[in-house]
Amino acid sequence: MAEVVVYIAHSVDGFIADRSGGLDFLKPFDGYDFGYDAFIAKIDAVIMGANTYRACRTFSDWPYPGRSAIVMTKGPPIDGDGYAVFDGRTPAEIMEDVIQAGRRRIFVVGGGGVVRAFIDARLVKKLILFQIPVVLGGGAPLWPPGRRSVPLTLVKAAAHRNGVVETEYDIS
Numbered sequence: 548m549a550e551v552v553v554y555i556a557h558s559v560d561g562f563i564a565d566r567s568g569g570l571d572f573l574k575p576f577d578g579y580d581f582g583y584d585a586f587i588a589k590i591d592a593v594i595m596g597a598n599t600y601r602a603c604r605t606f607s608d609w610p611y612p613g614r615s616a617i618v619m620t621k622g623p624p625i626d627g628d629g630y631a632v633f634d635g636r637t638p639a640e641i642m643e644d645v646i647q648a649g650r651r652r653i654f655v656v657g658g659g660g661v662v663r664a665f666i667d668a669r670l671v672k673k674l675i676l677f678q679i680p681v682v683l684g685g686g687a688p689l690w691p692p693g694r695r696s697v698p699l700t701l702v703k704a705a706a707h708r709n710g711v712v713e714t715e716y717d718i719s
């Protein structure tokens with residue numbers, strides 16, 4: 548079976564990007580080893596929202612080379628632009644194809660609407676969260692309202708020496 552993991556950084560007040568969609572609040576922590584390289588090495592497919600995709604395309608390099616990338620959109624499907632495939636179907640339908648294609652470790656990159664849709668569909672098995680020591684006051688929320696409450700089992704809690712708090716939860 549596939550394992551679907553959310554791995555994401557958020558401010559203390561629950562935002563994953565600032566009001567202009569920027570990620571400057573993460574910059575003070577660049578270069579610190581949060582285990583991302585080991586995490587991404589095992590991932591064979593990534594799923595993200597259209598804004599996150601657009602943000603990724605502004606980076607000098609595509610951050611997910613060699614992996615299937617699916618972009619959720621309510622707009623028309625775009626069949627591959629060399630980086631990602633745009634897909635307007637439900638999380639369950641998307642996952643069916645991803646598993647059919649032999650992908651087993653799936654990274655739900657964000658934003659919050661995509662994370663919520665995958666959790667509401669009971670597809671996410673693990674949440675790995677990095678709470679950044681900053682209050683942003685606004686921006687893109689990690690947790691827009693959802694359809695159901697979700698009990699979580701804490702499997703890791705670690706305070707990094709730079710003030711970032713890492714929590715890992717399993718979802719049964």
Ligand SMILES: NC(=O)c1ccc[n+]([C@@H]2O[C@H](COP(=O)([O-])OP(=O)(O)OC[C@H]3O[C@@H](n4cnc5c(N)ncnc54)[C@H](OP(=O)(O)O)[C@@H]3O)[C@@H](O)[C@H]2O)c1
Pocket residue numbers: 554555556557562563564568569570595596597598599600602603619620621622635656657658659660661664687688
């Ligand atoms: N801190 C972190 O670790 C982290 C991680 C990921 C992203 N980010 C940042 O977060 C920001 C983006 O987050 P966001 O919440 O604004 O946007 P997002 O989820 O990346 O994109 C939102 C768009 O994705 C599509 N979408 C989302 N949920 C959908 C669903 N259930 N079904 C169909 N389509 C869906 C829609 O696209 P259409 O409008 O095309 O229909 C929607 O307008 C970016 O600035 C990114 O850099 C930060």
